[in-house]
Amino acid sequence: MSVETLFALTACALVGIGLYGLIAQPHPLRKLVAFNIMGSGVFVLFGALAKRGAAAGLAADPVPQALLITAIVVAFAATAVTVALLLRLIESTDSASLAEPPAKD
């Protein structure tokens, strides 16, 4: 099996693992970590496709690789916004619960 196929299949498993954690873990921070795992799976799959596109003397297709750099930076920015949102949630409600709050009246 070639390196790119091996990593492409690994990426598929990473997406599945992340998706499971996103649903099964109740704490928002755990969901965020799981979502990042899922995202990294998508990145690795894309990177494996870039490796398959090796041509013209390059070891990999540079276009998807450049987009991956963009993607990693944007994923970090989104994670930072989510962490800030989460900390604000805890600051204002003293809880990280995502469950429906009990009706107050």
Add this chain to the structure above:
Amino acid sequence: MTTIASGVVVLLLLWLALWTVVARDAFLAVAGFVVYGLLLALVWVRLAGIDVALTEAAIGGGLTGALLLGAVGRLRGTEAATAAEGAGAGTRALAALLALGVTGALVLGVLMLPEPAPTLAPLAVPALPATGVGNPITGVLLAFRALDTLLEAIVLVIALIGVWSFAPDRAWGGRPGPLYRADPQGILAYLARVLPPLGIVIGIYLFWAGADHPGGKFQSATILAAMWMLVQMAGLADTPRTDNRALRFGIVIGPLVFIAVGVLGLFTAGAFLGYPEGWAKPLILVIEVALLPTLAIVLALLMNGPPARPWASAGAPGAGPLPGRHAIASRDRPTRSSDEGGT
């Protein structure tokens, strides 16, 4: 030999991913995620993406890991309460089934990929000499797909506005995060004095080398941001006031210059973000030099979080969120020097 190495990396990667998802508490999960990010950098090396590997190690593992570790520290008390809300066995089974289904569909897709693989490399390589840069990835980022890079820089600024908008009204324009205090004779303060000069040189080298070798402004900006964070955490400098004009100028300078060069292209090359013949390299350099401070500042400020400390206790709580208002009466210098004198 290389296959065995790849196999070991794959097994470790899958094990760590599972570990972070099922680990007992959030700290273990985040610790696993940091290691996972570093391992992922190895995957990128094996996939011939050195530039991506540098970005992953710096941002994916480093910055994201540090951000999540910081969050874990402040979330400790909330874990037990949410544990009770855990999904039931039925939901877990369904989630596992769904995850298996998605993985299965993706595997089918991978196995049915077209042969030979589609690639843009034969188009990119002959056009590269016209841009004057030797690293094809830099060429893609700043010439062939410059629009993506421009939008990305704007996304970073918008993300920062998003983070800042979580500030309570009274803290608007103030300094983000806690005031770090560390032993001024301790190892952290020592490192924060010794490492930044080296880090700044390495960061600028990566930036400059990015034209022809792996590296570039993102990796460079991350190192510069990390050096700034180090100085902050050692208590040698406070986080910046978010209503500082110079800081805000630094945040927007990159996208503004990028857009200006893009509009210039409309007149000189007939297309937005087009470069006139022979001017590609200097214009790319102008954009990169303008983007570097923006990226470094924004990455560090995203790590810092929303403004949390009002700069003056005298201000009425809930003062209007007008960014300029506090700046007028501010006396930044005296406050800072007294801060530094106190540590």
